[in-house]
Amino acid sequence: MPTSTVEDYLKCIHREERSSEGQLVSTGRIAQEMGVAPGTVTAMMKTLTETGLIDYEPYMGVRLTDRGRTLAAHVLRRHRLVELFLVQIMGMDWSEVHAEAEILEHAVSDRLIDRMDVMLGHPKVDPHGDPIPSRTGALEESDDPSLLACALNRDLQITRVTDQRTEFLRLLEQHKLMPGRRAVVENRDELTETVQVRPDGGQPLRLGFHAASRILVGRE
Amino acid sequence: MPTSTVEDYLKCIHREERSSEGQLVSTGRIAQEMGVAPGTVTAMMKTLTETGLIDYEPYMGVRLTDRGRTLAAHVLRRHRLVELFLVQIMGMDWSEVHAEAEILEHAVSDRLIDRMDVMLGHPKVDPHGDPIPSRTGALEESDDPSLLACALNRDLQITRVTDQRTEFLRLLEQHKLMPGRRAVVENRDELTETVQVRPDGGQPLRLGFHAASRILVGRE
């Protein structure tokens, strides 16, 4: 059974693979994301290669094997079901559950996860709109546009927020910009690199391009 | 913050202190209970001494300091609240929750534990009848007699089972011998070292002295 450290590396590589379209993930990137020294990553990549979880080309980068991808999906499933459980059943705030789930994902048994899944009615997404992998590790990412790419002046539904920082989520909550809510993008300014968004029933908000790219909305 | 290994050692010393009336706990005993080599324990006792969690007298044994005892109680609180949560809220069987709690006790935050506590209505005991320490670490053990010391032929209530082995608990469940249920001790035989117990509504059962000593009943 993989250690929780190994699970964290797999999750990280999985995430970086998604956000860099089929490219190999560099060890430097992983080091930065994991908050460890570059040499530490190189060492870990060797052991992950030996256990058949990644393909590693020195100086080039790494890629998950099928086994590695399945394992990462299972960790993601645990993480996201736990997050939803904490919000729905335990009444915790969506802005605070990520840190908690980051630890619990390595501790809950499959048996307990299955119970949560049943109790929650086999949910498709977590409180941030992130899709929950199936028991077999199948994961279907939507290709919803972000506030940076969606239509202007149309009534849209927020579907997902891909930024887990507590303070950012709290801000969105205050402005009624959580998944399920509706909003209109009023304009984008290339010069100031900001997006003006008017949430349904919330205070209008001006977001930087990078922040805006982390809020996804339904296709029409 | 202590590692989960340290927490496990503290729990173990705490348990052994209880069951050996004020005596120092020997390193050999700890090694046996923890399933590690004797030398490993000696090394750990030194680091626990340095962090002020135990008093250690070489060749004699160890004793928890106040800090060590408080910390052990907090781990116990997490363990027992988690157990009760798994039974009451998640619908798991009392015979299987111990193993799960053994891991979760190191992973759940104080914030989550407090929520469970509220959700369960500030319970006093876990599914096995073990008392749940308060938030401050106060722990009140009852001095209920076991099936070995209680009155004969009296209607008694099971209050606690101090044996966490899954198979043993399953057996007791089949015989309706869980905390809350009633039973009568019909006789004790010193020669065969067995106790005959008749549970209310369950099949009578003959237990060895050692097993019988792990089932506690209310005083009258």
Place this chain on the structure above:
DNA sequence: AAAGAAATTTTGACTACCCAAAAAACATAC
């Protein structure tokens, strides 16, 4: 094509665990 910059890997070292087996201390018997 060579120099300099940037990224990556290697090396040596550290912490927190763990074990096996030798050495030391303690307990008991005679």
Place this chain on the structure above:
DNA sequence: GTATGTTTTTTGGGTAGTCAAAATTTCTTT
């Protein structure tokens, strides 16, 4: 009160994960 046996500690060694800094490779610039 010495010999024997048991328990505990010490010693040497191993794995997983980490870092800092040196060495190497790759990329960029000219």
